[in-house]
Amino acid sequence: MLRFADLVEKNIEELAQLETWDNGKPYEQALTSELPIFVRLFHYYAGWADKIHGLTVPADGPHHVQVLHEPIGVAGQIIPWNFPLLMFAWKVGPALACGNTIVLKSAEQTPLTALYTAKLFHEAGLPDGVLNIVSGFGPTAGAALASHMDVDKLAFTGSTETGKIVLELAARSNLKPVTLELGGKSPFIICEDADIDKAVEQAHFALFFNQIDSEQFEKVLRYIKSGIDSNASLQYGGERVGSKGYFIQPTVFSDVKDDMLIATDEIFGPVQTILKFNDQKSKRATRYGLAAGVFTRNIDTANTLSRGLKAGTVWVNCYDVFDAAIPFGGYKMSGIGREKEFTASTIICR
Structure with missing residues (x-):
């Protein structure tokens, strides 16, 4: 993850251009604000990797109790179009640091930077099959991910209306836990x-x-x-x-x-x-x-x-x-x- 963050810094101008081309946001915003935050996020999450410990809990009677923090397994992730790189970091960083594998669906409008950064991850030494990017539409690729019986956890960022659908699909499949970051009307x-x-x-x-x-x-x-x-x-x-x-x-x-x-x-x-x-x-x-x-x-x-x-x-x-x-x-x-x-x-x- 640290090598990946270094590669992002090395390719920061190309990534900023790609984010602007893909998304329509000002180049300066992508280059001077969002990409430095992106790098900072992966430095931060990389620091988690060797600091995830279990607990020994005292209990009544002659018992030795251990609480283990374990990877949940396959993490399905669906990100929106408005902040493709930052939402990638928010989803991928903590899941990887905690030892999970990932299937991430990018927004159909903005797939390019997710594909590019996944390529950089492989250059950094990430094994095949750990991070998988799916480009597609919500009713097809997104619904398939939410419904899949082998996905152990789902994280979605998007509208409240779509969040309800995602939650329902997850419940109807294997009752996978779902994290939803949805709409707002922030005063x-x-x-x-x-x-x-x-x-x-x-x-x-x-x-x-x-x-x-x-x-x-x-x-x-x-x-x-x-x-x-x-x-x-x-x-x-x-x-x-x-x-x-x-x-x-x-x-x-x-x-x-x-x-x-x-x-x-x-x-x-x-x-x-x-x-x-x-x-x-x-x-x-x-x-x-x-x-x-x-x-x-x-x-x-x-x-x-x-x-x-x-x-x-x-x-x-x-x-x-x-x-x-x-x-x-x-x-x-x-x-x-x-x-x-x-x-x-x-x-x-x-």
């Missing part, structure tokens, strides 16, 4: 005592979004239209960018009400909805619980909100902070289990 809560300039800077970053596919493009435009039809105030954007590709302007709505679709549904596009709240006990009708951000100068407010929000990750005075050691996953309709670790997290940035 960005700005309290009255917040550093407004910093909050606006982070909100601007949160609006950044890569190219999307044609189906998602039409879906986002429908949500924008529903916001206009619901009498929310369109403050900025709302149109496509250019005539090629599937880019949409950063879009901001104000005067949004709790029952509007743009307030309740995951849009998965560059659409920001602005709502007001009166106090910390205000409740929002969301069925998701993936992440949240809280901006405040008051430590009591930060503690109260971060513990009161049903979200897997709560960022305090920051947003979209990730690290190899920080778990990620959601509550409610945002999924089951955690990527990389086993507990929820609160991140405080200063």
Whole structure:
């Protein structure tokens, strides 16, 4: 795994070009942000490999009790199109470090970097058959993987609707355990005592979004239209960018009400909805619980909100902070289990 990370660094420009060509994201983002994180992730997971130990547990009576940490076996993994390399790392790194074999299905829109990095893994000395990449569509290749009787564990990142199908297929086959990282409607809560300039800077970053596919493009435009039809105030954007590709302007709505679709549904596009709240006990009708951000100068407010929000990750005075050691996953309709670790997290940035 360490040799693989070194090979990624050696081929980092080619991988960044391939990720941009495959996915449509800016080259600078792939080269200076995502690939360095990718390398860091595999350095981190490689450090797990010789540190996975069993336990000796005291028990009543003349018994010697050992708790063993064992590989689960064949890990089936299904990753999305929006972060192909990072989702590859989140899935493959911990599974390999813990001694499992892997069958990974890449998104049909973005298969190239998974195939390239698998080739680098073999150059690094990974035995044949340990890491297997399947390129295909969800209803065929993905469904076959979820239903396979010889797959011992399944990890899926994608939409809530597809996650339900994956969970059902896993249950109908061999009842394999499933980790699901699904949709989100992550609030960005700005309290009255917040550093407004910093909050606006982070909100601007949160609006950044890569190219999307044609189906998602039409879906986002429908949500924008529903916001206009619901009498929310369109403050900025709302149109496509250019005539090629599937880019949409950063879009901001104000005067949004709790029952509007743009307030309740995951849009998965560059659409920001602005709502007001009166106090910390205000409740929002969301069925998701993936992440949240809280901006405040008051430590009591930060503690109260971060513990009161049903979200897997709560960022305090920051947003979209990730690290190899920080778990990620959601509550409610945002999924089951955690990527990389086993507990929820609160991140405080200063």
